[in-house]
Amino acid sequence: MQDELNLILEDAKETMQHSISHLETELTKIRAGKANTQILDGIYVDYYGAPTALNQVANVSVADARTLTIQPWEKNMLQPIERAIIASNIGLNPQNDGIIIRLFLPPLTEERRKELVKKVNGEGEHGKVAIRNIRRDAIESIKKLQKDGLSEDTAKDAEADVQELTDKFIQIIDKHCAAKDKEIMAI
Template identity: 85%
Template sequence: MQDDLNLILDDATESMKKAIGHLESELTKVRAGKANPQILDGINVDYYGASTPLNQVANVAVADARTLTIQPWEKNMLQPIERAIIASNIGLNPQNDGVIIRLFLPPLTEERRKEFVKRVNGEGEQAKVAIRNIRRDAIEAIKKLQKDGLSEDTAKDAEADVQQMTDKHIVLVDKHCETKEKEIMAI
């Protein structure tokens, strides 16, 4: 019985950590004014009929604070990369000079910064919902164990542990969102 309880708590902890990890990866994709190659993560290029991540067909580098350069390993990949960037709807126009693609990141307007903050808060809210769903599943599993013979006191203690774990991870989500918001709003 105790082993099952520990397994439930460990699974909940692991799942909550994964939710935080997912939030962190999503927040790196939100542009904060300075060039960051990670804003191109998730863009796939048509590479000889196969959808391939951009970073597997080209070298992505930061030229300066507001410029990304994309150097394809094969010259014939310039057009597909350019099309993929335009189709990804990240708000950047690729400049193709026949050898390299440059992405110039314009300075963010106040309105655009507020849009990005809303997006960050939306990602944070999704992470909180995921964490609360993990809490709900863990508490349901604990109640099922209680029906199978786990003592009521042990079940209540385990539920309190799950709630404490949930609160800790919700605070982490808030901290991540707050940090990203400060980064976006900094001029």
């Protein structure tokens, strides 16, 4: 019984860590005014009929603090890349000069900064919901063990451990969101 309990706690911790990793990835995609190639992660281009990641059909680089350049390995990929960027709805208009595509990141207005902060807090809330769902699943597993003969005191202690883990990971989410908010609001 104790082994199964430890397995439930370890699984919950590992899954919560995955949620934090996912949140960190999503937060890097939210631009804070400076060019970052990760903004383009998750954009897929139609490459001969197959959806392919943008960084697998072109060289993506940071030209300066406010400009990203995308140089396709095949010249005929300029139009599909341009369409994919527009369709991705990241708020950037590609500039195609026939050789490379440039993305100019406009300076952030106060209004845009506030929108980005809302987006950050929304991602944080998604992370918290994921953590709470993991907590719920772990507690359900503990209750099943209790029905199979685990003592009530041991089950209550395990539930307290799960709640402690949940609180710890929610604090981590809050710290990540606060740091990103600060980064976005810095002028």
